[in-house]
Amino acid sequence: xxxxxxxxxxxxxxxxxxxxxxxxxxxxxxxxxxxxxxxxxxxxxxxxxxxxxxxxxxxxxxxxxxxxxxxxxxxxxxxxxxxxxxxxxxxxxxxxxxxxxxxxxxxxxxxxxxxxxxxxxxxxxxxxxxxxxxxxxxxxxxxxxxxxxxxxxxxxxxxxxxxxxxxxxxxxxxxxxxxxxxxxxxxxxxxxxxxxxxxxxxxxxxxxxxxxxxxxxxxxxxxxxxxxxxxxxxxxxxxxxxxxxxxxxxxxxxxxxxxxxxxxxxxxxxxxxxxxxxxxxxxxxxxxxxxxxxxxxxxxxxxxxxxxxxxxxxxxxxxxxxxxxxxxxxxxxxxxxxxxxxxxxxxxxxxxxxxxxxxxxxxxxxxxxxxxxxxxxxxxxxxx
Amino acid sequence: xxxxxxxxxxxxxxxxxxxxxxxxxxxxxxxxxxxxxxxxxxxxxxxxxxxxxxxxxxxxxxxxxxxxxxxxxxxxxxxxxxxxxxxxxxxxxxxxxxxxxxxxxxxxxxxxxxxxxxxxxxxxxxxxxxxxxxxxxxxxxxxxxxxxxxxxxxxxxxxxxxxxxxxxxxxxxxxxxxxxxxxxxxxxxxxxxxxxxxxxxxxxxxxxxxxxxxxxxxxxxxxxxxxxxxxxxxxxxxxxxxxxxxxxxxxxxxxxxxxxxxxxxxxxxxxxxxxxxxxxxxxxxxxxxxxxxxxxxxxxxxxxxxxxxxxxxxxxxxxxxxxxxxxxxxxxxxxxxxxxxxxxxxxxxxxxxxxxxxxxxxxxxxxxxxxxxxxxxxxxxxxx
Numbered sequence: 001x002x003x004x005x006x007x008x009x010x011x012x013x014x015x016x017x018x019x020x021x022x023x024x025x026x027x028x029x030x031x032x033x034x035x036x037x038x039x040x041x042x043x044x045x046x047x048x049x050x051x052x053x054x055x056x057x058x059x060x061x062x063x064x065x066x067x068x069x070x071x072x073x074x075x076x077x078x079x080x081x082x083x084x085x086x087x088x089x090x091x092x093x094x095x096x097x098x099x100x101x102x103x104x105x106x107x108x109x110x111x112x113x114x115x116x117x118x119x120x121x122x123x124x125x126x127x128x129x130x131x132x133x134x135x136x137x138x139x140x141x142x143x144x145x146x147x148x149x150x151x152x153x154x155x156x157x158x159x160x161x162x163x164x165x166x167x168x169x170x171x172x173x174x175x176x177x178x179x180x181x182x183x184x185x186x187x188x189x190x191x192x193x194x195x196x197x198x199x200x201x202x203x204x205x206x207x208x209x210x211x212x213x214x215x216x217x218x219x220x221x222x223x224x225x226x227x228x229x230x231x232x233x234x235x236x237x238x239x240x241x242x243x244x245x246x247x248x249x250x251x252x253x254x255x256x257x258x259x260x261x262x263x264x265x266x267x268x269x270x271x272x273x274x275x276x277x278x279x280x281x282x283x284x285x286x287x288x289x290x291x292x293x294x295x296x297x298x299x300x301x302x303x304x305x306x307x308x309x310x311x312x313x314x315x316x317x318x319x320x321x322x323x324x325x326x327x328x329x330x331x332x333x334x335x336x337x338x339x340x341x342x343x344x345x346x347x348x349x350x351x352x353x354x355x356x357x358x359x360x361x362x363x364x365x366x367x368x369x370x371x372x373x374x375x376x377x378x379x380x381x382x383x384x
Numbered sequence: 385x386x387x388x389x390x391x392x393x394x395x396x397x398x399x400x401x402x403x404x405x406x407x408x409x410x411x412x413x414x415x416x417x418x419x420x421x422x423x424x425x426x427x428x429x430x431x432x433x434x435x436x437x438x439x440x441x442x443x444x445x446x447x448x449x450x451x452x453x454x455x456x457x458x459x460x461x462x463x464x465x466x467x468x469x470x471x472x473x474x475x476x477x478x479x480x481x482x483x484x485x486x487x488x489x490x491x492x493x494x495x496x497x498x499x500x501x502x503x504x505x506x507x508x509x510x511x512x513x514x515x516x517x518x519x520x521x522x523x524x525x526x527x528x529x530x531x532x533x534x535x536x537x538x539x540x541x542x543x544x545x546x547x548x549x550x551x552x553x554x555x556x557x558x559x560x561x562x563x564x565x566x567x568x569x570x571x572x573x574x575x576x577x578x579x580x581x582x583x584x585x586x587x588x589x590x591x592x593x594x595x596x597x598x599x600x601x602x603x604x605x606x607x608x609x610x611x612x613x614x615x616x617x618x619x620x621x622x623x624x625x626x627x628x629x630x631x632x633x634x635x636x637x638x639x640x641x642x643x644x645x646x647x648x649x650x651x652x653x654x655x656x657x658x659x660x661x662x663x664x665x666x667x668x669x670x671x672x673x674x675x676x677x678x679x680x681x682x683x684x685x686x687x688x689x690x691x692x693x694x695x696x697x698x699x700x701x702x703x704x705x706x707x708x709x710x711x712x713x714x715x716x717x718x719x720x721x722x723x724x725x726x727x728x729x730x731x732x733x734x735x736x737x738x739x740x741x742x743x744x745x746x747x748x749x750x751x752x753x754x755x756x757x758x759x760x761x762x763x764x765x766x767x768x
Contacts, residue, residue, distance in 0.1 A: 006412040006413075006414065007414070007415070009412075009414075009415070011415060013627065014413040014416065014627065014630060015413065016412060016413060017412060017413055022409075022410045022411070022412065025410060025631060026406045026407060026409060026410055027390075027406070028390040028393075028406065029393055029398040029399065029582060030391065031393070032398065032583070034710075062447060062448055062583070062584055063446060063447055063451070063607060064446055064607075064626045064627040064629075065626075065627070066607050066626040066627075067607045070606050070607045079463075097606065098606045101603065101604065101605065101609070102604055102606070190627075192413070192627060198413060198629065198630050198631040198632075199416070199627040199629055199630055200446055200584055200629030200631065219485065220486055220487060220604045222454050222481065222482045222486070223450050223451045223454045223608075224607075225485070242448045242449075242450040243397070243398065243448040243449070243450075243574075243576060243583040244448070244583065245448075245583055245584030245629065245632075246398060246582050246583055246584075247409060247582040247584065247631065247632075248582075248629075326415055
């Protein structure tokens with residue numbers, strides 16, 4: 001049964017926002033070119049750098065995560081420039097579409113959805129093709145529930161004179177992604193995932209090497225011009241080139257304080273436990289994971305094949321209507337074939353157990369032979 | 385004297401947000417691809433069309449107003465395309481910079497700041513130059529306090545095969561700008577001005593004629609791709625191509641309901657009265673307006689020359705520190721030369737009288753010979 005409160009959002013973003021963050025957004029506007037905003041902007045930027053584990057520049061854009069993906073591409077691209085884009089889901093694919101939209105020449109490496117790009121494949125492409133300007137990787141492909149291990153890819157990219165662009169929109173803050181150790185030149189994230197914020201802010205870090213490329217590129221960027229962001233941030237007080245989404249900065253300030261008070265490592269461990277509990281439950285319910293191999297399972301979203309005899313919409317409809325739990329279906333070619341449970345942001349035992357319980361009951365309602373409680377039991381075991 | 389509450393924002397945006405709108409933003413996240421969001425998006429879009437007085441398509445972008453200016457240009461521009469850009473302040477100038485950033489050829493008509501483009505000048509340029517694709521006008525140049533009368537310019541533009549792009553970021557909802565009557569092909573506005581919302585949403589209307597151009601243009605747009613917005617809006621339920629800034633939609637829904645409940649014409653009359661009262665006070669205080677002629681005075685922002693012997697920062701500093709009233713200085717080449725009072729959004733007698741009172745006292749503190757109360761008296765007279 002469900003009450004009449006808002007749904008529990010167990011989708012891969014937006015995620016539930018903490019009460020104190022929701023309340024922080026009730027604050028009146030302030031001058032966005034004044035001292036106080038400069039202080040908020042500085043605190044948020046410095047705290048984000050701690051989460052990114054980077055000493056690089058980092059900028060907060062007033063857009064969704066896609067805006068920061070565009071910023072990464074548009075600031076380094078001239079017509080005809082080649083960008084290596086392994087594609088293995090909706091979001092890695094998006095890089096290719098952006099390169100194309102901005103007149104670049106995407107060198108696509110199509111990989112089966114559910115799998116991740118092999119480092120060897122990337123090395124082969126970099127050796128084969130001349131003048132590749134950058135490699136794009138979606139570290140957490142939330143459309144397929146795949147996590148891409150970055151260590152080996154990083155080593156290969158570094159052997160070549162190319163930029164390493166990584167989308168961590170649905171994982172930064174919930175997974176271990178040390179930007180500087182991994183030598184990521186441009187790392188992108190978004191507010192509405194592990195940061196437990198409303199959608200509307202995006203983050204991008206920029207390395208020295210990326211600046212060198214940006215500075216010699218005739219860019220097609222204005223709203224997302226990174227040099228404009230840098231120039232404004234250097235002002236006293238620091239500011240943004242265009243009017244920032246003030247209310248979301250109040251929220252970001254609060255959310256980052258919560259995150260760092262809990263401790264980044266603890267937050268990541270909490271996400272890992274939530275993932276393990278979810279996976280344990282899925283296994284106990286004898287459902288099939290969508291990612292090809294266990295070492296590819298995402299820390300923030302679990303993608304599961306819809307079993308024979310189960311109707312996607314009915315399953316999710318029951319979970320929402322009768323239990324107030326929202327999970328996601330598949331996107332694009334995975335529509336009707338998988339469901340996805342997001343476990344990111346403000347996620348603890350409570351949310352996972354509720355979700356698994358609702359899933360069990362809803363599968364049962366569709367005639368699946370489910371031993372009620374077995375999923376929940378497995379999840380509890382994983383938590384303890 | 386001032387209390388310890390937030391400042392009264394009398395700058396040309398962001399403006400003060402109504403209490404009920406602030407509270408609307410405390411709501412938890414919902415699924416941005418679900419039925420309820422579709423309903424919110426539809427209501428907001430339809431209500432915005434009422435404010436724009438248009439039957440054209442209209443889209444809500446998750447960005448500042450500048451993002452919608454970029455959307456207008458980037459969706460119609462191919463490298464080398466000519467766009468006619470009269471420039472007479474920071475924001476009309478921005479169109480030129482965007483055209484330039486996207487590889488177009490801005491045909492600049494530089495006009496003295498404080499003045500507005502003469503329709504004759506625009507006609508001359510359109511007759512002289514071949515293949516102009518669009519004309520850009522900032523209807524309310526908030527950097528100089530100038531309002532551009534659109535009627536005659538509209539007639540001239542319509543005689544030529546060019547698009548009419550109008551920035552009403554700081555005036556729509558506070559000034560009379562009937563988009564369809566004025567045959568505006570792309571009309572742009574932003575949330576944090578007359579709509580009394582936090583910055584973070586931008587609006588753009590798109591005419592049939594604009595679609596024809598967009599559809600045959602090889603665009604450099606992805607995050608701001610208007611065809612992507614159209615495609616998503618046509619879905620059932622309607623949605624946005626990239627994750628929307630949900631919290632601001634809650635706010636927009638409330639703000640538009642407030643606006644339409646008051647009645648658009650009443651809201652505009654309220655803005656006109658606030659402008660008249662402010663101007664009356666400025667005159668009574670024997671200060672000098674920055675715009676060249678009275679018929680150019682903006683309805684939403686009054687720009688005033690800083691009198692001899694008055695220090696810009698001290699004047700505004702006193703107003704903020706001692707009276708809790710925030711006004712703006714000049715931008716770019718007008719820094720230190722003018723101050724600007726924004727009178728838009730939730731603005732009534734209370735806010736205007738408070739501002740004028742604080743202005744009088746602060747001018748007096750700088751040794752100006754001010755007859756205390758004369759400005760307030762003139763403002764009261766204008767209101768009654």
